[in-house]
Amino acid sequence: MLNHFNILENAITELGKILRLNAQYFGLSNENIHELEPIVQGTMQAYELTLSQAENININSLRKLQQSQHLGLCANKIFVNEYQNFHKDLNTEKIDTFKKKIDFDFSDLNPQAIYLAFLAQVALLIAIENGLEQLKDKLILEKNKWYQQKFLNYVSKFINKICNNEYKSSEIASLINPSLQTMMANFTLFEINKDQSFMSDLEKINQGFDLDYSLKDKNSDSILRKFFKI
Amino acid sequence: MGWQKNVSEGLYRISLTLSIFFGIITFLLTFREGIIFAIIASIIVSVIIFVLIAVLNWIVRGFIG
Numbered sequence: 001m002l003n004h005f006n007i008l009e010n011a012i013t014e015l016g017k018i019l020r021l022n023a024q025y026f027g028l029s030n031e032n033i034h035e036l037e038p039i040v041q042g043t044m045q046a047y048e049l050t051l052s053q054a055e056n057i058n059i060n061s062l063r064k065l066q067q068s069q070h071l072g073l074c075a076n077k078i079f080v081n082e083y084q085n086f087h088k089d090l091n092t093e094k095i096d097t098f099k100k101k102i103d104f105d106f107s108d109l110n111p112q113a114i115y116l117a118f119l120a121q122v123a124l125l126i127a128i129e130n131g132l133e134q135l136k137d138k139l140i141l142e143k144n145k146w147y148q149q150k151f152l153n154y155v156s157k158f159i160n161k162i163c164n165n166e167y168k169s170s171e172i173a174s175l176i177n178p179s180l181q182t183m184m185a186n187f188t189l190f191e192i193n194k195d196q197s198f199m200s201d202l203e204k205i206n207q208g209f210d211l212d213y214s215l216k217d218k219n220s221d222s223i224l225r226k227f228f229k230i
Numbered sequence: 231m232g233w234q235k236n237v238s239e240g241l242y243r244i245s246l247t248l249s250i251f252f253g254i255i256t257f258l259l260t261f262r263e264g265i266i267f268a269i270i271a272s273i274i275v276s277v278i279i280f281v282l283i284a285v286l287n288w289i290v291r292g293f294i295g
Contacts, residue, residue: 164233221246227284228242229291230235 002057002131004048011047011127012040018119026112043120050124059137062128064206066140067147069125071192073118074151075184078159079109080118087156097163103176104183117181142213143205149215150198154191155184161191234294238287245283249276 019028019036028036053068054061077086078095085091099106132140161167175190177183192198201211253276260268 224246224280225242227280228238228245228287230238230242 002134004051004054004057007051007057007127007131008044008047010130011124012044014126015040015043015120015123018123022115022119026116039116046120047124057131059132059135060206060208062132062135063137063143063208065128066125066132066143067202067206069121069128070144070147071151071188072181072185073121073125074148074155075188076114076118076121076181077152078155079114079180079184087152089156089160094159094163098159101162101165102172103169104180109180114180121181139210139213143210145215146211146213151188151192154188154195158187158191234291237290237294241283241287241290245280245287248283249279252276252279 019026023029050065050068054065078090129140129144162172171190172187175183175186177186192202205211253272256275257268257272260271263271
């Protein structure tokens with residue numbers, strides 16, 4: 001029987017594995033590993049808080065958690081390595097312009113802390129997806145890829161709109177948050193909320209239904225569109 | 231979608247509409263010469279119109295990025 005504790009335990013184990021793989025980046029060794037303890041404690045509390053959103057652990061509640069984790073990861077992915085091309089409509093210049101136009105002090109951010117928070121979120125997502133596997137949910141990997149592609153589109157849309165001054169500053173002000181992760185998730189959600197059809201797809205998934213998660217370009221005219229750089 | 235892509239999307243739609251429209255007109259005008267000839271002529275006209283607007287889009291995108 002799967003419960004909150006199993007997921008939490010699994011997430012911490014996964015975090016341990018991920019940190020071991022990234023020990024060199026974080027400068028971790030046997031001598032200074034104890035310095036991680038407060039971070040692990042804080043991460044555990046964050047995990048507990050996230051998992052407490054689910055009253056019971058079942059397929060539907062884990063699907064909701066999987067969805068919100070993917071949203072959070074996509075929203076923050078661009079800050080993990082800004083020089084990687086995560087999306088065709090995003091590049092370093094755009095991310096720099098976006099940073100200048102948002103009322104948030106990006107210069108204070110520590111790249112190691114951002115990466116650690118990102119990895120902690122990945123560890124929880126792995127634990128949630130393992131839980132879904134144990135509960136025999138279907139198409140977990142397909143959903144994983146689908147979420148990553150879909151959510152990143154909304155992150156890109158938001159950043160592009162900010163760069164093109166398509167938002168009023170009053171619209172954005174309420175979404176700013178001292179935590180980068182929360183702020184970016186707010187931005188992405190703000191954009192998603194405008195798309196009623198996508199919102200209803202997300203709701204259907206959370207109710208246990210499955211969609212067509214294939215990522216093929218469904219436009220029959222996609223070849224013609226290429227002539228127009230669309 | 232950036233506004234540059236909106237311009238391309240608009241031109242793409244114009245090109246589809248015009249090439250289909252002139253393709254049909256060509257087909258009707260050349261139908262008396264035989265159906266095969268009419269089909270080939272309408273395809274050629276459609277492709278020419280599509281390519282012309284695609285070239286226009288290529289030039290415009292050179293200015294707007």
